[in-house]
Amino acid sequence: MALDPQSRLWTLAAAAACLLPLLLQLPGTMAIAIAVLGGAIAATTRRHRLPAWLRLLLALALLGYVMASSHFVLGRDTGCALLAAMLAIKPVELSTVRDGRSLLGFALFAPFSTFLLDQGPLSLVLALLGATLALAALLRLADLESGDAMRALPPWRRLLGVWRLIAIGLPLAMAAFWLFPRIATPLWGVPERVLARPGLSDRMSPGEWLDFMNDDSPALRATFFGPPPAPSQLYWRGPVLWNFDGRTWTAAKRLQGLPPAPATHAARSWDYEMTLEPTETRQMVALDLPTQIPEGTRLGLDYGLEAPRPLVTLTRWRMRSAAPVAFEASLHPRLREMALRLPEGYNPRTLALARQWRRKAGANDAAIVERALAWIRSDFAYTLSTPLPGRHSVDEFLFDQQAGFCEHFSSAFVVLMRATGIPARVVTGYAGGYRNRYGDYWLVRKSDAHAWAEVWLAGRGWVRVDPTAAVAPERIYDTLADRASGNxxxxxxxxxxxxxxxxxxxxxxxxxxDAARQQRLLQPLGIDRLDQRSLIALFALVAALAIGWMLWLTARAERERDRLLRAWHRLGARYARLGLGRAPHEPAGEWAARVAASRPSATDLESLSARFAQWRYAHGDGRTQGPRELDELVRALRRHRP
Structure with missing residues (x-):
């Protein structure tokens, strides 16, 4: 059966609504290209189908574009992009009711695929909207195929019917989400993304952080149980970088399996819970320095923290931190050699300056550190607009540009310290945060990404030195509210x-x-913890009630699918309460005549009964009346009282 114009419009609108949340999670250029192509296909195929060779060419071209954009690597986002592309060109085949059903069934995969990339509330709302429109379009196609005049119902009534269907299964779905026993670790993994999320990594190259530091999306949220640290103490420690090849800093992989270095912590500590946004990596951060870490995580020799598995979803961690008083006061010779290593043939002016400073300072390492910070305070500036460096990147920064951001300051400072004979390393992470006054928690954004230095001083061990804070403390310690004030x-x-x-x-x-929170679900009711057996029993009870609700509603809907019939049955129930109910074998007209004989005042019941019988059972002009007459009859039946 061919599609009529309105049914085709319903089908295309529902498919577009299903595709929208998935497109919002794809790279912008790719999403726009797929959306424009889908719209063009829907418009050009309204009257005529494209030839087979052109359809094949379009499919191959779109497939090649998606794969090239993904660097021909299969992953989670590549698969979702291919699904979006195939859905965009599917309307080339849309001409019959069967084609419409195929398109809508295919389109319903798009909202579910969206949750592989994002699980936020906006994605959920858009997915529900798309699924609702798809089900409503399927109902319209069913009406079209059956030739039922009810297909002329206004759109809001069709959507209302879909929402009623959703309401039938909602209690069972909620019971499964809240009460079905969860396991602590997943049974399977989710494929990695080809286009990784911006986040901290174990390497730092010139220019790589610019997009990251301009991204105001959340990186983590932290709630402190007690007084929070001062803004100058809000350093969220991430990967520590030891190796420098003249351009790029990288972490020392061989140190990750070693136990944490000994450290003496201050008496005051901070107990906090941290919620990390997905990053697709194992890298975590913790307030400098962590003293207690969550079970399953791993703390390296340099106190870099790693999760047991990639952070592909939102995760929550409880830990404790305290500022160090002495941090690895005795440095192993091999670690000292690593913290002094510099590549040969790079930055000759920096090496010459370092030798000059060492001759003047003698063995006073702290004086060299303070001299470098004083130089930065007096002559340097903070800016994100910096050209990419050449071969001697540190020389160019220290003697020519003298302006940059944390990536430049920390790298140049560590190279300068190593050249003077002071062990040093780069620490990456986040600095600062913004206190949300409503939730009483601290929000750290990706734009708060920061890199600082640690130098090793005799008697103290590793000491944090932030050369960026020396030239631009407002960039490090001010909150977003401070920066935005007055505008x-x-x-x-x-x-x-x-x-x-x-x-x-x-x-x-x-x-x-997760599983831990599910076991504490009934704590407000005085039940401290639910074991697996209790959860299964509770789920079985609630699920049985939900299934009973579903069966009752579906049986009722099957008996009273027609709203006219529903109104007629309710009218009969009102008379039944007076002892004048209709017998199962009694025709409507005879029942109305019997009621009128016993109650002469019920004369309008006979006219209503005649109109009902004419509409429901007549094969002539009674079935040719429009929805307006039907609405009027339903309202009359609902208003009538014995």
């Missing part, structure tokens, strides 16, 4: 706070609902 962004701060607080609530309520 339009400052006036929007309360709205932004509320928005992020709502997102945090979604993370806690839905995305962060």
């Amino acid at each position: 339009f962004g400052g006036r929007l701060a309360p709205m932004l706070d509320v928005g992020d607080w709502l997102r945090r609530g979604w993370n806690d309520l839905v995305l962060g609902f």
